[in-house]
Amino acid sequence: MLSSLRIASRRAATARNLVAVRASSTWRNVAQGPPVRITEAFKADSFDKKINLGVGAYRDDQGKPYVLPSVRKAEDKVIASRMNKEYAGITGVPEFTKAAAVLAYGKDSSALDRLAITQSISGTGALRIGGAFLARWFPGAKTIYVPQPSWANHAAVFKDSGLTVNKYNYYSKDTLGLNLEMMLGDINAAYPGSIFLFHACAHNPTGVDPTEEQWKKIEAAVKAKGHYAFFDMAYQGFASGDVDKDAFAVRYFVSQGHDICLAQSFAKNMGLYGERVGAFSVVCANQSEKARVDSQIKILVRPMYSNPPIHGARIAAEILNTPELYEQWLGEVKEMADRIITMRALLKENLEKLGSQHDWSHITNQIGMFAYTGLTPEQMDQLAKEHSVYATKDGRISVAGITSENVGRLAEAIFKVKG
Known part of the structure; x- marks a missing residue:
């Protein structure tokens, strides 16, 4: 039988060991993030x-x-149809992605037949997929230029995707408007073949958008330097109230021969914030290129989250593919x-x-x-x-x-x- 002294000694040693373990915790170097x-x-x-x-x-x-009332109606229809809860494919609900492409590029767009598109976890997820795809496959420098200022999460998303993030001039504090001259200067000064991120409409955080004539000058500068355009369109329809007007920049760049990539979100324009409905697409040169790009997007998505959620995508698909609901939604937007x-x-x-x-x-x-x-x-x-x-x-x-x-x-x- 152990003596009382030895028992006390062992207990003290155990206590010291516990203190030592706590002092060298695995997570001791984790920093406290800033409060909201x-x-x-x-x-x-x-x-x-x-x-x-x-x-x-x-x-x-x-x-x-x-x-939105149109969302309520669409959701009621989805629930009433009593569809199963099987996984979507890696690139999502096809009825949604096809309709999302038409909404963004226009029903008569030459890009639709050569478009690689995937459903994403809202606009942020689309940007993350896009950043990872460019980091892995973009043939030029893995550098993306974002406007100064821009949505705060842009830099973080692209850095975590493996891209280097630089900034270009966008907003003038003097005029409280677009600084087009300096923006064009930065586009011209960037290394040829760089990636430029553009807000398609309703620039966040400034609310300052280029006019159509200014977009044409921006496109010409991008083309002259051989840059690649990545559009973030989080507010289509929600900016002006007109889905076609808000998509002008995206459609104009495509019409001028740019094989852009695009991040779409349905959080704002359909109010599907928590449903996390979005899409990422790449305009390809032809069907063969589309098939190869699509295969690589699937390779990226598979280990990231495997496949996207279906409920919100079904609601959006119901709205976009049902003429009466679509017209109602346009009015609500x-x-x-x-x-x-x-x-x-x-x-x-x-x-x-x-x-x-x-x-x-x-x-x-x-x-x-x-x-x-x-x-x-x-x-x-x-x-x-x-x-x-x-x-x-x-x-x-x-x-x-x-x-x-x-x-x-x-x-x-x-x-x-x-x-």
């Missing part, structure tokens, strides 16, 4: 008239999440876009009524869910601390968070910090 400051600060604010302009999702005029356009106009009008001497025309000149106000980080902090108005420090606001009820208070807050 807007969300946390908004939740902590007890003021009943606080305004959240940081959310990247559409809200109705009562500030509530909105499910326009209603959402029109509400955002109206909120822009009301914000500008209220600021002017308050006597602001600043030119607020950039608010109505911009388009889509987001607007660059031109406010400084210090002014944005002041909006939050003194007026319970929350948005990102770069001055970006989500116009979808503005309502008929809060637009007056928002204008007063901006007037007090900006004048």
